[in-house]
Amino acid sequence: MELLKNFIKYKSDSKGLKKETLELYRGDIKDFEEFIEKDLLEIKKEDILKYIEFLKKNYQPNSIIRKISTIKTFYKYLLEKRMIDDNPTEGITIEKAPERELETLELWEINNILDTCTKDYKGTRDRLVIKLLVETNLSINDILKIQISDLEMSSYEYIFNDDKGEKIQISEEVSKDLEYYVKNVRDKLFGGNSNLVFFGFSRQSFRARFIALGKKCGIEREITPNMLRNTLKTMVKYNDEINDEQFFLDLKEKYFKIGIGDD
Known part of the structure; x- marks a missing residue:
């Protein structure tokens, strides 16, 4: 499939996209080709509209938006390379999915979860990860990428998110917890020479x-780790302050003053 191969190479060379993103492009175009069963150079607008109707019955709105965006990018590329005379995606638009309300946890629920963490090494680790999720607004994947060398370089005062080029200041309490975990707990759980804090x-x-912690402390509704980071994010979203960044910092300070993380 030389056409798709050249397109992926073009996106890789010109945009420097990650491998995962390029694989999404590849998969989206392959899915479209398999459905339409036509030469990709002979596609008409009606074919794409037919595909959209199929997607609406089988995919979530955000996935549909991504797949059609990929197809539009693909045909824009073909037009620029003069492989086609007309762009079959011209004029086709997809409505954005309605914004879902973020699910959050109440302050008392977070405190109860922290209190339920065991006092052993694993419980100490769980408690620290929970505090980081609440305070930094990072995802669990980002938390698990935190490196010891970065923490040591900043005297455990900042978290570095290399994927987004972010430098996030953390509270004095969490800074001390991180340093204690690295120096006194981490090697008791997993040894080795990894630079990752949560190796x-x-x-x-x-x-x-x-x-499991949520169920143990009596929270009846279904909870997920994402709800931890959504808690502060939602409060920032609905604040009336002009300076969101300062509001976020003030809010974190209040959170940790009134009990989150007190062992």
Whole structure:
């Protein structure tokens, strides 16, 4: 499939996209070709509209938006390379999915979960990850990428998110917790020469442990780790302050003053 191969190479060379993004492009075009069963150079607008109707019955709105966006990018590329005379995606638009209300946890629920964490090494780790999720607004994947060398370089005062080029200041309490974990707990759980703070811990493992903690402390509704980071994010979204960044910092300070993380 030389056409698709050249397109992926073009996107890789010109945009420097990640491998995962390029694989999404490849998969989206292949899915479209398999459905339409036509030469990609002979596609008409009606073919794409037919495909959209199929997607609406089988995919979530955000996935549909991504797939059609990929197809539009693909045919724009073909037009620029003069492989086609007309762009069959011209004039085709997809409505954005309605914004879902973020699911959050109440302050008392977070405190109860923290209180339920065991006092052993694994419980210490769980408690620290929960505090980081609440305070930094990072995802669990980002938390699991935190490196010891970065923490040491900043005297444990900042978290570095290399994927987004972010430098996030953390509270004095969490800074001390991180340093204690690295120096006194981490090697008791998983040895080795890894530079990762939470080496040997996976997103799936934390999710399972977090859900179990919620049930153990009496939270009846279904909870997920994402709800931790959504808590502060939602408060920032609905604040009336002009300076969102300062509001976020003030809010974090209030959160940790009134009890989150007190052992």
